[in-house]
Amino acid sequence: MNKADGRDPPTPGNGWTNKDVPLMMYPQTQDGQVHLYQCHRRYIHTSHGWSRTGSACPNDAVAAASSGHKINHDDEAKVVRSLISQLSEKYYAKGWMPGTGGGMSIRIGSGTADDPFAVFSTPSGIQKEDMVGDDVFEQDIDQNVITPPITPGLKLSSMNNIWFVVYNLRPSTRCVIHTHSMYAQLATLLDPSEQSDIFQITHQEMIKGVGNHAYDSMLAIPIIDNQRSENLLAPDIEKVIQKYPKCNAVLVRRHGVYVWGDSWEEAKTRLESFDYLFETAVKMKSMGIDPGVVPKKKNADASTDTIKCKENRAASKDVTIDDTIEPSKKRKRTDTELKNSKELTQTIDSEIMQYA
Numbered sequence: 001m002n003k004a005d006g007r008d009p010p011t012p013g014n015g016w017t018n019k020d021v022p023l024m025m026y027p028q029t030q031d032g033q034v035h036l037y038q039c040h041r042r043y044i045h046t047s048h049g050w051s052r053t054g055s056a057c058p059n060d061a062v063a064a065a066s067s068g069h070k071i072n073h074d075d076e077a078k079v080v081r082s083l084i085s086q087l088s089e090k091y092y093a094k095g096w097m098p099g100t101g102g103g104m105s106i107r108i109g110s111g112t113a114d115d116p117f118a119v120f121s122t123p124s125g126i127q128k129e130d131m132v133g134d135d136v137f138e139q140d141i142d143q144n145v146i147t148p149p150i151t152p153g154l155k156l157s158s159m160n161n162i163w164f165v166v167y168n169l170r171p172s173t174r175c176v177i178h179t180h181s182m183y184a185q186l187a188t189l190l191d192p193s194e195q196s197d198i199f200q201i202t203h204q205e206m207i208k209g210v211g212n213h214a215y216d217s218m219l220a221i222p223i224i225d226n227q228r229s230e231n232l233l234a235p236d237i238e239k240v241i242q243k244y245p246k247c248n249a250v251l252v253r254r255h256g257v258y259v260w261g262d263s264w265e266e267a268k269t270r271l272e273s274f275d276y277l278f279e280t281a282v283k284m285k286s287m288g289i290d291p292g293v294v295p296k297k298k299n300a301d302a303s304t305d306t307i308k309c310k311e312n313r314a315a316s317k318d319v320t321i322d323d324t325i326e327p328s329k330k331r332k333r334t335d336t337e338l339k340n341s342k343e344l345t346q347t348i349d350s351e352i353m354q355y356a
């Protein structure tokens with residue numbers, strides 16, 4: 001884009017692309033940014049699901065739904081590139097992608113001849129707060145580079161093959177995010193022996209945010225050991241995904257976390273919920289409270305428990321609560337069961353199997 005159309009060119013850090021932006025795309029943005037959140041939420045139709053962008057655009061949900069219009073690949077690619085650069089910038093600001101660490105990837109397309117998969121991902125060694133959309137790589141599902149970054153000298157990330165491990169093993173996955181969040185890596189050290197291969201936390205409201213879990217579910221996330229190079233993590237991530245077919249996150253000890261979802265919104269929601277829980281767990285541990293132990297409940301009110309059981313059943317299809325058991329007795333029995341560390345360990349695998 002240039003001054004000829006009366007607009008200032010986009011600048012690094014604003015998340016937009018260096019390329020000319022077609023006029024029909026511009027109304028989706030303000031000041032060069034696709035707006036992730038605003039009062040008038042409109043959506044554009046990506047190949048799989050609706051994504052928030054801006055408003056008053058021919059590609060918004062209302063217009064698309066009435067006309068049957070489908071955004072073409074090039075326009076969708078611009079939005080995805082912009083989205084990746086904006087989310088990276090936001091996560092840099094949160095301290096989750098410091099010092100060029102971390103990255104993310106989004107996949108679009110259907111995997112058909114007419115609409116092949118296209119994978120967009122952050123390059124290696126880039127300042128995440130200073131990315132533009134044109135710094136993003138586009139690859140096909142076989143990892144061939146379709147569109148390299150316009151910015152000279154950028155290389156594929158060392159986490160590149162990890163994106164594809166997830167996409168290939170989880171065909172519904174559309175977005176993978178990797179952070180070097182302080183609390184994610186500290187959460188792998190709650191077991192001082194560093195032998196644990198499971199992070200666990202229960203009885204936290206934000207557990208609901210990861211999907212298919214209730215407040216009092218036991219959330220369990222696999223932990224793998226770090227390697228000297230990021231790409232060497234791929235085999236262990238592959239093993240974990242195959243062992244736990246429904247898990248949607250892997251912690252890497254003394255390193256960070258990988259999270260994925262069936263849309264970028266889902267991956268983002270999970271990532272933020274997980275990180276909140278990691279911080280909670282680390283702080284609980286420093287307070288002398290084990291985040292993975294069911295809290296003792298004094299003077300349990302049976303009527304309150306009954307309400308909670310019903311809420312939980314509604315919130316989670318996978319969590320089975322036997323409401324034929326009188327709630328206060330059920331609570332007492334659960335405490336007794338979970339005090340037995342041997343039984344607790346045996347439940348972890350099934351818990352990871354449950355979450356999706």
Ligand SMILES: [Zn+2]
Pocket residue numbers: 101102178179180230255256
């Ligand atoms: Zn990393």
